[in-house]
Amino acid sequence: MTSAKKYINRDLSWLEFNRRVLEEAEDAGTPLLERFQFLSIVQSNLDEFMSVRVAGLQAQSKAGYTKTDFTGYTPHGLIQRLMKRTTRMVREQYKTYRELLRLLAKEGVALTTFRELNEEQKEALTEYFKQIIYPVLTPMAVDQSRPFPLLHSKELYLTVVLKQEGQLSQEDEEKTFCAIVQVPSILARTVLVPGRRNSRKLSYMLLEDLIREHIGLLFSGYRTEAVHAFRVTRNSDLTLNEEGAEDLLQEIEKELRRRRRGLPVRLEVEKGIHTDALELLQDELEIEGDAFDEIDGPLDLGFLSKFVSTLPNYDHLRYAKHEPVYPAEFDDEEDILPVLREKDVLLYHPYESFEVVNDFILEAANDPNVLAIKMTLYRVSVNSILVQALASAAESGKQVTVVVEIKARFDEARNIAWARQLEKAGCHVVYGLVGLKTHAKITLVVRKEADSLRRYVHVGTGNYNENTARLYTDVGLFTSHPDIGADATALFNEMTGYSTPHLWSSFAVAPIGLKPKLFELIDREIGHARGGRPAHIIAKMNSLSNQSMIDKLYEASQAGVKIELIVRGVCCLRPGVQGLSDNIRVISIVDRYLEHARILSVAGGGQDEVYLSSADWMTRNLSRRVELMCPVYDPSLRSILMNVLRMNLNDNVKARELQSTGSYERVAITGAPLRSQFEAADIPLWKSIAAVIE
Structure with missing residues (x-):
């Protein structure tokens, strides 16, 4: 049996997964605003796939690597197949987007154009542009004295094709000039249009469309020929020399800066883009044909998630709210540890609240009989209660050890910040292990009880992250089982010291x-x-x-x-x-x-x-x-x-x-x-x- 008949290719299988996400956006049984959310997830999934998986395949292909993987594909052959399927998926994605906009308009919410507004609304948005948007914009001309600018990955830009006005020769009149304007990501992608009198409907305008309408204010003395949006996706995978790095933290910070200059992987342009602008982009970015997509609609539908989540009074178009419940095992007890002395407790998120994990750490941090807390952190929420509790425990004199994985993809900068904050509080911080990522989810609490020590352990399938615990299904186990406690101690010793591999009792x-x-x-x-x-x-x-x-x-x-x-x-x-x-x-x-x-x-x-x-x-x-x-x-x-x-x-x-x-x-x-x-x-x-x- 050939490899292709025995196995399914990993990347083609991933595209099938993203198609299943797209099907949720297409499903009429899914609440309307949730369908927009799924459409946004399709976009963010595809962006990461391009910047990591396709980027790696392109690097192999350019290096002349022709060996087949275990599913029978060469890098070049796989890229061609992936791009064809991606193009079909993107077409389907935007077809769904247009259908959802029509349904949303029936509910009283519309994305509009400047020409559809009345004079009063136009004046209001023009004033908004001048006061809020215009000061943030930076026109970047591209000519002999001003080189092509560094374009950030997955940011939205406008190409502006111009002609000079005034008394010019016929040759000069035909000459075009190109400039680039970044659509500022610091501003909301959708701008609320002042309402019409006696109307309850909400209208929004895309930020790039409002900039496009007033782009002439940035280029006095020139006539605007064409304005079109584009975005580039770069290789975002880190290449670390962990063995040769004197300081892993500094090495990752260097790589994060290099990520901004990663090789372009994919170019998306608005349909109908001016040929001069397209040639400029393709020449400067060295984008080949199979890495180029012409999009019939607004680029980067990732904005839809934030847009629909802020719409007021539309809960009937969302899933019914579900509040995670605090586990019943702790209902009749003020503290968690006494319960765990008697029995193990299982948690199933998001149906059961992640607060109990926070409370477990907080209780341990405040308990004078707790001697040590050890924990792994892979992806942590922005304002993590856990991090604050660990810092508090260290400041009170407890032995606090935290294994922070600073190589967690796209969370590197955040995890570096957490690591430094914990170090300042007196925690012993380990930045993962050379050549390995620490992906295990485990917490160990060591407490003095009577004449002995007891170990309490939490093991989970998901990250210690309050936000994702409301969005992901994950399972966690609380236990004081002695074999699990002994193995937890051995595991942390291996991660922080030079212990030889342990003969595990349970793990x-x-x-x-x-x-x-x-x-x-x-x-x-x-x-x-x-x-x-x-x-x-x-x-x-x-x-x-x-x-x-x-x-x-x-x-x-x-x-x-x-x-x-x-x-x-x-x-x-x-x-x-x-x-x-x-x-x-x-x-x-x-x-x-x-x-x-x-x-x-x-x-x-x-x-x-x-x-x-x-x-x-x-x-x-x-x-x-x-x-x-x-x-x-x-x-x-x-x-x-x-x-x-x-x-x-x-x-x-x-x-x-x-x-x-x-x-x-x-x-x-x-x-x-x-x-x-x-x-x-x-x-x-x-x-x-x-x-x-x-």
């Missing part, structure tokens, strides 16, 4: 031990299947792309193990191929929240074993990151997690099933509709041990 830790542990569990199920015993694997993750993991799952399928995979995004495994993956089913759920939890269940010969993990089954997670997989020992909590997995597997509203062709089809509704994310909002349902959905 499996990448980059050395996680993959062998997963293989061990799969091999055990293979043995059960061959011995005629129950053999069943259920795994939930964001991405599956590691070839050897896929091959091991194929082996298990051929041995008769039933395998059910819930993979939100990239999946390089082909299910349902006769003789290869007959026993494997793969679904993806795209809905209101971003499915982010990583959960593994293995039948264990009839007795379910359940694990939480920070890791997807990708090569980078299994071999180039510090990742963590932790068992759930409490039988009642294992039953709860099995309920969560079964809800996902039985979703017949928002689940799509991966076909052997690499495409996805919606799961057919048989019987009552079941939408897993809405079912999960009914906490007693899935937290009841008896509530097993068949």
Whole structure:
């Protein structure tokens, strides 16, 4: 069997995922303003994909790299296919955008043009331009004395084609001049138009259109021939010499400055752009044909998220508000730690509040009997309560250790700022490990109790981020189990010191031990299947792309193990191929929240074993990151997690099933509709041990 028939290419699979996001924007059953939100997510997803994945492929192609990957593609061949599919997706994206605008206009909200305004409105917006916008603008001429300016990645610009006015020769009259004006991102992309009298409708104008209308004020003595928008996406991946860097922090700061000058990857221009402007951009940016997109509509639909989120009095066009509840296990207790001395507690966000994690750290920071707090931070919210609590704990004399991953893509600058703030407060800060990213999500609290020490641990599948905990589905475990506590201590010793790899009692830790542990569990199920015993694997993750993991799952399928995979995004495994993956089913759920939890269940010969993990089954997670997989020992909590997995597997509203062709089809509704994310909002349902959905 050829590679192409055995595996699905990772990047093509990612495009299929982004198409599923686009389908949510196209779905008439999704509330209107939420459809705009999904359209915005499609844009931000595509921007990151271009600046990282496509940028890497372009670099390989330009370097003459012609070797095929394990799915059978060369970099050049894959780029061509990706760009064709991207162009089709963008056309579909803007078709959806125009349809949504028509529906929004029926609800009394419109994006308008300057010509559609009455004289009073035009005067008001002209005054707004002169007072607020004009002072911020900087026209940048491009000629022999003024070189082509540095264009920032993913920023919006206008090309302005001009002709000089006055007594000129015929030759001079034909000569054109080009200038570039950046649309200031510091200002709102949409400008509210003063309302018409006795009208309740809201009208907005795009910032670039208002600038375009008054662009002549920037170029006195010249006549404007054409004004069109464009944006460039640059290679944003960091290239670090970690081994040779004397100071990793300084090395990353240098790379962040270099990122601004990354090679152009993609050029988007407004449809109908003047040929002189287009030639200038393509020549200066050295953009090839397959990296060029002409867009019929406003560039960068990422602005839609902020636009629709600020519309007043339109809650009927949004999902019903859902307030996360504080976990019931702590309802009758003032403090968290006493509860954890008696039992483990499972959290399921966003249905249960992330505040309990904040309270856990705050309680530890203020408890005089707590001696040490150790924590990993990968992506943190802007005004993080956790960071403030850690700083407070250090200032009070506690031993506070924080492993801050400053190589977290696109959060590098923010994490550097947090690291310095924590250091100033007296925390011991470790900036990740050379050659590895620290992606594990774990907190350890060491407390003196009676004549001994007790360790309290929180392990999660998602980041310690209050904001994303309202938008992502993630699972967290609170425990004081001695084996987990001992392993947590050993893990932090490895990350901060020179400890040799630990013989783990409970954890499996990448980059050395996680993959062998997963293989061990799969091999055990293979043995059960061959011995005629129950053999069943259920795994939930964001991405599956590691070839050897896929091959091991194929082996298990051929041995008769039933395998059910819930993979939100990239999946390089082909299910349902006769003789290869007959026993494997793969679904993806795209809905209101971003499915982010990583959960593994293995039948264990009839007795379910359940694990939480920070890791997807990708090569980078299994071999180039510090990742963590932790068992759930409490039988009642294992039953709860099995309920969560079964809800996902039985979703017949928002689940799509991966076909052997690499495409996805919606799961057919048989019987009552079941939408897993809405079912999960009914906490007693899935937290009841008896509530097993068949």
